Amino acid sequence: MKIRIRYFASLREVTGQNEETLTVPEGSTIANIRTLLLDHYPPLRPILERCLCAVNRAYVQPETELHEGDELVFIPPMGGGQPRRKHV
């Protein structure tokens, strides 16, 4: 099956592209794709370790199974600034 993967920020710079389409086995999970990407782009390791993942524009867990046509994005940490500490 084919999935579309889009790259932003540090991932875009390391991969040198905005997106690519990958052909992967049916039943692949995000974790499988992550392994594949590390093979293709070893310098991604420290970045991917801190990424969240989104499929079809919603946050999901890494064990999520992918389907034909899914749009996968690894979301590197955002520049969150300094919000206040939780208060009651």
Next chain:
Amino acid sequence: MNPIIQLTREPLKRDELVAAVSDPTVGGIVVFEGVVRNHARGKQVRYLEYEVYEEMAYPQIQQIIQEASKRWGVDRIAVAHRFGRLEIGEASVIIVVASPHRAEAFEACRYIIDTLKTTVPIWKKEVATDGEAWVEG
């Protein structure tokens, strides 16, 4: 009213956002404006580059606004975020919340900016005098 959400490369227009949420029922308007600072982590910042995953940022911001509306009963809200290159002193984000009383507007505005910063896929790169780096957390 339907909330206003803008993701744009153009300079943000604070006055227009304030006008858009204004209404005779409103007794207080809180505006948060995030601007580009000339220093960070001991570095001299030259400018910032913001990048956004637009198709996901919109629904994420929508969700945050919905939650703020539910918690504080405010429904006159505008959120605008700029991306691309921003110079020192320029506004990167503006949140405007209008409500009959100020307390709800302050709370909702703070909730929106704090949540936006941690959950909406918008990244910033600091270009400093001695190099550049994507800012994380």
